[in-house]
Amino acid sequence: MGRVGEIDVVARDGDVLVMCEVKTRRPGPFGHPSAAITAEKAKRLRRLAELWLAKYGGPPPGGVRIDLVGVVLPPRGAARVEHVRGLS
Template sequence: MTTSRATIGRHGEDIAARYLVDAGYVLVDRNWRGTRGELDIVARDGDEIVVVEVKTRSGLGFGHPAEAITAAKLARLKRLAGQWLGEHSPRAASVRIDVLAVILVPSGARVEHITGIS
């Protein structure tokens, strides 16, 4: 049985959302669509707005999930974060971009949270 990339991605985003809530983050937005892409999760960590890019893999055959964050992808995330901030005007001391790498394993999932990639 094969599982579609979209199904795997959605499952990874659900795991990431639970992980963030359990870590004390407040989810503000999920799957927000801007003019040139999508933000997986926007959360609040205290006084900070955190844009979270979720990368899910069902194995490491194609490398670690975080390796998918290229310079072009990071630039797009920054533009989208700026657009989201412009539309929502949240009160925040700062903004950062994190990556949540979700690796699906037979017993569940392994989550790696890389904070402040930008």
């Protein structure tokens, strides 16, 4: 979407269009991936969704949802993936 930003994942959940922000973190000072979604970031994601919908034909019958996919990378072992539905 140019200088405004980017949408990491666009998907469907039945009749709902889902736009996902993907954040990856290691344990440490930056905290959990969800901590990266500030009020300003959520506002920007909503604006990106509006621009995407304007470009590609508007919302589907089920509407639009903005989700977070958080990936936590531990020092050892497998990554933990968390899906938070409906950020805004």
